[in-house]
Amino acid sequence: MRLMLKKVLLALMVMVLATAAALAVILNSHPDMDAYQALNSPTAPPATPLKVRFLGVATVVLDDGETAIMTDGFFSRPGKLKSLAGRVGPDMDGITRGLARAGVTKLAAVIPVHSHYDHAMDSPEVAKRTGAMLVGSASTANIGRGWKLPESQIRIARLNEPMQFGRFTVTLLASRHSPTGFTGGTIDKPLVPPVRAFDYKEGQSFAVLVQHEGRSLLIYGSAGFEPGALAAVSADVVMLGVGGLGSRDAAFRDSYWREVVTAVKAKRVIPIHWDDFWVPSTGPMKPMPAPLDHFDVTMTFLRERGAKEGIDIRLPAQWDAMDPWQGLGAK
Template sequence: MSEGRNRIGRRGFLGASAVLAASLPGIPATASAATPRPKADTTLRWWGNNSWEIRLPGGKVVLIDPWLTRFKTGTYSKEGADPDTRIEVDRRLIDGLVDSGELRADHILVTHGHYDHITDVPYLAEKTGATVIGTETHLSLLLALGAPEDQLAIATGGEFHTFDGYAIRVLRSLHSASGDRAKVAFAGTRPLSRRDRPRVISDLLEGGTLAYQVRSPSGFSVLNFGGSNYVESELAGLRPDVLLLPAGGDRVAEYVPRLLRTLGFPPYVVPTHWDDFDFPLDEPARDWGGLARLRDAVTAASPGSAFRVVDHREMFEP
């Protein structure tokens, strides 16, 4: 580790705990039954961290933040992650999953540029031919890491795209902040014109954060946040059927109850970004410390929402 550079722990990315405050007085913590929910025609699979596979009718597949290599960083250790940890891509692992047909993608959605979200995306894009969506910084990093340029689509938030019956809504969002000064780890941006190759995890800048809602042909929707923060005004009118909610959020006022109220108390809340990724995907997920607090916060704020925990590579069918 270079002298003078501090290690970054998971609390530097997601915060130490979820805010446990219940909903505001006078506002019921239940969703309205007036509007019927669309048909559940979507299957989800969790590949650890914030890596999600969304299988849609017609065989279409959307991946969010796919990171399968999970090289060791020490992020959850007492010392935190060493910013000089070398970036690695386990091509043999990815080849096996893609070549066998177990994993494929039509779209890959990047929430932000940190190592545990973006490292495997260039090679997965090359292997699958998927279209990748991200900010200018994300695309700059992806190009520098070898992603096919013609498969990259820039987004700033606010886009609403339709593809073969399913839709992807891109939302402006925020990354988690930590410490007394509420700082974002590995913050910064880089232009598309910059092509120097990232070598260590601190080279992978946050680069702006996006959230995504994926909607099936029936209207069934899944909303994902890559960090435990959000822009509340971006979410007005959204009523996702499944909310993929990161653990953490201790620096966000009323993180859980405010979000669930804004989204109309989703029927399903599935935790994401709660496992210690220093351990491989072929082992059961290990809680870094935020799962129980997140569960308690969701139960207090929205007792009508089903809190469903899935394990590594496990399917979830709402």
């Protein structure tokens, strides 16, 4: 009997180890991007007056040579095991490398699109280093307070209220996170890391409308939407968060496109938040692996809808400056 029990336990251990090994392989197998090279945005010429850099997830920098603003500012990218089973906090060296790689030394504002760790965790430290105002929800403000960011550098934004940073006009609009098990919740007191990744609750999600001397860009960091929230908004270009979109059904993808892209009359869509945020930011970005998302499904959907409605689809340049409005005609 004991021998039989030992054999059963050994068989179970082998099965568990085999399953874990197979899962590890799957979660480290990323979709190939070679098929989408024709969609890559070109690097902006040096004389481009307003440059935009995509730094991964929903971190975007806009710089007109006088003023620079950033969404999120996420550079730490803790690994899978730490994110899912351990505690996370800002990686000071990772932030140093990220800011240096992006050429960022001074910012007027850092604006997390919501308060999950892969958006807002590093934002207070980025604000400290660059002198920026941390702008966001009450939950984001509590992340800043937990990091001892001075109150003078924390601003709780109001929906639909334009804010001026140099020649940038920034308006935060109502949005929602993609419907997942992590959606919702608020951070109601200062959050002091290291904490569990799930302690970074969503708070208010924002769509970030940036206007600059006749140009308009909507940074939409999550693949969820607030019905009708963008009905009165116009934006030539949408940097569209597509994280998890490939795992949604066709009806959801259609609604998302209609409520965001069609609503603002966009001429170009640049997908963001498709990259695996457990991969260090020192190398090239890789799409999130299946079964966590389905990048090819997302790209097929975007290309088909873009072709049908005459909307240009481009992948963002990675870390390099680009001109999202290039080729769209006069301002």
